[in-house]
Amino acid sequence: MVFPVNTRHVNASNSIFTHLPATSGHFFSSTTSGQSSLSIRSHTCGELTCSHVGQEVTLCGWVQYLRQDLFVILRDFSGLVQVLIPHDESHRELKDAFSGLMVESVVKVTGRVRLRPEGQKNLNMSTGEIEVCAESLEVLNTCRRLPFEIKDFVKKSEALRMQYRYLDLRSSQMQYNLRLRSRLVMKMREYLCNLHGFVDVETPTLFKRTPGGAKEFVVPSGEPGMFYSLPQSPQQFKQLLMVAGLDRYFQLARCYRDEGSKPDRQPEFTQVDIEMSFVNAVGIMALIEGLLQYSWPEDKATISAPFPCMTYEAAMRDYGVDKPDTRFGMKLVDVSETFQHTQIEFVRDAIVQPGGCVQAICVPDGAKHLKGKDMEFLKQVARTQFNQEVDCMLVRAEGSIKSPLGRLILDTTRLQLLLKMSANAGDLLLIAAGAQERVRPLLGKLRLQCAELLEGRGVPVRDPSVFHFLWVVDFPLFLPKENEPEQLESAHHPFTAPMPEDAHLLYTQPHKVRGQHYDLVLNGCEIGGGSIRVHNAAQQLYILENILKEDPSLLSHLLEALDSGAPPHGGIALGLDRLVSIIVGASSIRDVIAFPKSFKGHDLMSQAPSLVPEEELRPYHISVLWPSAKNGQDDRP
Amino acid sequence: MVFPVNTRHVNASNSIFTHLPATSGHFFSSTTSGQSSLSIRSHTCGELTCSHVGQEVTLCGWVQYLRQDLFVILRDFSGLVQVLIPHDESHRELKDAFSGLMVESVVKVTGRVRLRPEGQKNLNMSTGEIEVCAESLEVLNTCRRLPFEIKDFVKKSEALRMQYRYLDLRSSQMQYNLRLRSRLVMKMREYLCNLHGFVDVETPTLFKRTPGGAKEFVVPSGEPGMFYSLPQSPQQFKQLLMVAGLDRYFQLARCYRDEGSKPDRQPEFTQVDIEMSFVNAVGIMALIEGLLQYSWPEDKATISAPFPCMTYEAAMRDYGVDKPDTRFGMKLVDVSETFQHTQIEFVRDAIVQPGGCVQAICVPDGAKHLKGKDMEFLKQVARTQFNQEVDCMLVRAEGSIKSPLGRLILDTTRLQLLLKMSANAGDLLLIAAGAQERVRPLLGKLRLQCAELLEGRGVPVRDPSVFHFLWVVDFPLFLPKENEPEQLESAHHPFTAPMPEDAHLLYTQPHKVRGQHYDLVLNGCEIGGGSIRVHNAAQQLYILENILKEDPSLLSHLLEALDSGAPPHGGIALGLDRLVSIIVGASSIRDVIAFPKSFKGHDLMSQAPSLVPEEELRPYHISVLWPSAKNGQDDRP
Missing domain, CATH: 3.30.1360.30 (GAD-like domain)
Structure with missing residues (x-):
C-alpha cells in the first residue's frame, strides 16, 4: 500500500509530488503497516530494543532532557530513548546543533542503534539496554514557551492543565488513557459488528425538543421560534430502527445534557448505545458480559462472567443504594x-x-x-x-x-x-x-x-485494581414524584416494559409493577442501564396517558411506529467515559476525555462558550435577555 | 459467551431471570456468535439453503405476503423465505392463526426446512429452493396501520418516506445502504486502528464560535450572552492533538453546517477525519488509497491505486472545474x-x-x-x-x-x-x-x-458502476475575495501550509503561492480534502495577520500551541455520506443516512425543529425575535 513517489503520475511537472522527496529528504518507512508506516521516521522511540542493534534508524520526537552535551533523551508517544551525541571533531557541527536544542523541541534524528556499555544500562526504561548514536539531526520545530514542564512528576493545577491541554496530553498517563480508550472501543466494535452482526447506525443530534426537557440544550434554527435540541440519548431513534427491521443496532453515540455545574459531569458525553430485536433481558445481559470480556484491556485484572445479579430490593436492603460497591x-x-x-x-x-x-x-x-x-x-x-x-x-x-x-x-x-x-x-x-x-x-x-x-488513614478497603461488575434488576417501573407523591413517574423512562407477570397490575396497582430493566454497576458506579421496551402501542399509550398523565400526541410518531409491526426489542447504553475512567483508575472522567469542559462547562483552552454579537444572532431570530445584575463566579484561570 | 439461564445467580427469587424462559418460551440460539446469537430465533430468513433441509428452525420476521392460505412469505433484514401453512386437520388451529395474519405483522415461526417440490423452486429468490413447514406460530405484534406498502416496487413520495422513515427503512435498498455503510466504516477503522496505529479520539462538538462563522449553529449556554457553537469540522482539535504528541488521530466526526436549504446538504454530516504527524502529502495520499482499497465493498467494481493525480491548473484547463469527472x-x-x-x-x-x-x-x-x-x-x-x-x-x-x-x-x-x-x-x-x-x-x-x-436520451456517457478516483493538487493557497478582489482569502483554510519552494512568495506575491493541499475526487464529486498544515507559529501568524487581515488573538490558543513544539503534520477529511452515496449509486445522501433532514432542515417524522415556549428559553437568557410578517413555505407533508 506504499507507492514509491516516482510511480505516481502527475499531469504537470513541478507539483508537490515531484519536489517533496528532493527538497526535504523525506522518505517512506519501509514498513507498509504499523506505527511508523507512511512516515518520515523509520521507528518509534519506544520500540527500540537489543534486536535493533546495528540498524540505522530515523526517529522523530520531542527533546525530553539534554544532559551535559553527552546525550539527549528523545520522546514520542511510545516512550523514551537515549540518543548519544557524537564528540569527535568530524561531528563538530552536529554536536553544536544538539547543544543548542531546547526542551520540547521537535527533532528528527538519524543514527545507529548500539548496546549501551555495561554498567550504563537502565532497567527502569524499556529501551534502557540500547542507545542511538546520532549521525544527523534536523530540528523540525522549536519550543519557545512552556507554562509547565512535561514531566510526569510535575504537579499542575487542573485549570492550567485544561488551558494548555495540548501540553497536558503529552503526559504518559494521558497518552495511555486515550490510547486505551481507543483500543477498548475498537474491540467493542469488532465484537458487535464482526461477531454479532450489529449495524453501526448514526442517528441525528439535531432533534425535536422534549417538552419540559429542562436538561436539553436548544439550538435555534433559521425559522423564528423554532428550535432543535441536542438529545440526551438516541432512545427514540434506536427503537425506531428496530421497528424499521434493522435487527441489531449499535452506535458510539454523542449525548448532551445541560446540568449546570454538577461535579464530574460533562455537557457532552459518549455512550455505547445498543438495541436488539427478538431478544430478552438475559440475551442483552449475556451480550454485554461478552462485550466487556472481549474488549477488556489485557493489562488489567481479568473479569469473569456471568456477572452477579442482584435485585433492586436486595441492593437497597444490603447496601442502601441501587448501585452497590460489592468490593x-x-x-x-x-x-x-x-x-x-x-x-x-x-x-x-x-x-x-x-x-x-x-x-x-x-x-x-x-x-x-x-x-x-x-x-x-x-x-x-x-x-x-x-x-x-x-x-x-x-x-x-x-x-x-x-x-x-x-x-x-x-x-x-x-x-x-x-x-x-x-x-x-x-x-x-x-x-x-x-x-x-x-x-x-x-x-x-x-x-x-x-x-x-x-x-x-491507610487502611485498604476497596481494591482499586479489581473490577466488580454487578447487574441490578427488578426495579419498580414507576416511582412517586418527589413533589407530588400521589402522582407516578417512570423510574427510568416511559418506554421500559413491565415484567410480564406484573403487566396486569398496570391497570390496578401501577406502583407495584416491576420493569424489565437492568442496570450494570462497576465498583459502585452505574455504568450502564437498559431494558426490554414496550412494543405494544396500546400498552405504551396507556402508560403515557393514564399512568404518567403525559400528552401522548407529543410521541405520536413513536406510537404510530409501534402500531406498524414493531418487533419485541430491548437494549442498553453504557457510559463510556465513566467505564474508561474506572478501568484506568482516573479520579475524574476529564482524564479520559481529550478536551473536556470544566465543571462550569467552560473550555478553558479556547474560551468557550463566548459572547456572540447580536447581529450574528439575528439569522436565528433570537436576542439575549441580559439580567439586571451580573453574578460573578468563574473558573477561568 | 452465552450462559444458560439456570447458571445465573440471582439474589432473590421471582426475578426476570427466573421467569422469562418459563413464561415466554424464549430460548437462546445455540450459536454464540453470528446474526442470530443471543436471540429467540435460531436462523435468519435469508440464510436458509438446501444445507438446512431437515433442520427445525425458529424464525422471526414480518409477514410480507399471505397467499391463498397456502403459504406466507416471511421477511427479515436478511431476506425472504416461504413458510408452508399446514392443511391437515390436526393443525386446524395453526392454519386459522396463519389465515388471520395481516401484512407486516411480526411473528415467530418454528418449523422444519424441506426442499420445495420440483417445479416450485424459485431461482430468483436466494432461499427459493427450500421452504419451512410451519409447526408453530406466535404473533409477536400486529400491524394495524400502513401508509404505504413495504414492497420495493411501490413508489413513495420523498415526504411520505421521510414521515414514515421507520417503514421506508424496511426496504431492501435502504437496508443494503445502511449495512454497507456500517461495514465500510468498520473496515476503515480496522485499517486505521489495527494496521496503522491510529488513535480514535472524540473531540467536542460544543465549541467556541468562529467570529463571523455564519454557517455555525449557536447553542446558548446558561450564562447570559454566552454561546457554544457546533463546529463545521474538528480542524483545530485535530491539529492540537498533533501538538499533544498523539501522533495519529482519526475520528468519524459529526460536523454541523447551517446552510439553509441547499439541495442535498444536511445540517449535520459525518466525515472520516484523519491527522498524522511526521508525514508529507504523499504519505497521506498513500494512506487514503490504502484505506479505500482495504474497505472497498467486495460486491463493487474494484479500485486500483495509486489514484491518478492532476494539478488544479490542468483540471481547470481540461475540465473547467476543480473536481473533474474523468469517466x-x-x-x-x-x-x-x-x-x-x-x-x-x-x-x-x-x-x-x-x-x-x-x-x-x-x-x-x-x-x-x-x-x-x-x-x-x-x-x-x-x-x-x-x-x-x-x-x-x-x-x-x-x-x-x-x-x-x-x-x-x-x-x-x-x-x-x-x-x-x-x-x-x-x-x-x-x-x-x-x-x-x-x-x-x-x-x-x-x-x-x-x-x-x-x-x-439513452446514450451511455458516464458508467455508474465504475469508480474514478482522482487527486487534484497544487491549488493556489489564496484566492481573491469575491466582493473585494484586492483582498485575499484562503482557498481552503488558513492552516494549509504553502509549498516549500513557494514559501518565500508569501512575503512578496502571496497570490502566487501554491498550497500543500490535495482534494480527492470520485466520479466528479469532491469526497475529500486535506493538506499539510502550517506548523511554524511565525508563519501562521504572518498568514493570519498580514495576508488574511484577521485578528490573530482569536486563534491565540492555536498560535501558542504551534510555539510549544508542534510537529510537522497534515491530514485529510473524507465526506462519508457522499462517498457512501456514490458507492451505492444513491441519487441523494439522504438515502445513506438513517434519519436525514429534509432540504429545509426539517425532521418530517418528529417535526423538528419545533416551537419552544418562552419560559423554557429563560434559563438560556434568550428570547425569540418574531418577525413582523411570516413567510410561509414549508415542506412538511
Missing part, C-alpha cells in the same frame, strides 16, 4: 428486633412508625482508625444530607460500647447487637433509626464515607 | 488560435481582452441525439448562470457546420476547428469566447449538462 462488606443490618424493647425513646418511636426501623453497619477496625472528627463528619453528613441522627458506637476490647446512648442500652441488647453485627473489639457501629426509605440511603452513604475515611 | 472525455479545447483572424466581432473582441480566449467542447454524437430544445437549455444555462453566450455548432455529414455563426466562419477556420476538436459528423461543438475565468467554468458546466442530456 467490600459493611452491609446494612436491620436490628429493629434487637431494639424492639428498648428504653431509648426516639428509637422506640422510630420503630413504631409504619416503615420504621433501626439499622446499622459495622465498620471493621473503625474504632481503631477513625478519629473523633471523623465521627463528627459522619454525623454531619447524616444531619445535612438526610436530616437524620446517627449513633456512633465504638466497640471496646471487653465487648463494651462507647456511645452517647451506651448507658441506655441494656446488656442483653448490646450482646445481641454485637452478635448480629458480627462486631469485634475495635470495630465501629453506625446505627440509625427512622423510616426505612431514609435510613437505608443514609447508611448506604455512610458506608461509602467510612471506606473513604479508612482509606485516608 | 468521460469532452475535454475543453482552447481554439483561440483558430479564431485569431476571425471576422466575428464579439469573438475577436473577447480574444483581444487580457485573459480572453475562445474555447470549445466536442459532444460526440451530440448533433445526432440532442434536440433544438436541448441547445436552448444549454444556452439558457450559459446566460443565466454565467452571463455568457455559447454557440452550438452541429457538424454535418459533409463536414459543414450548422450554426448561427456558420456563415461568418471561414472555411479554413472551420476545417482547423474540426481538426483541433477531432470532431466527426454528427458531433456537436459548444464554443464560447470571453475571459478564461468565465469560459472554463461555463464549458465545464455544459460538459456535465451534455452528459446528462445524452444519458436522458
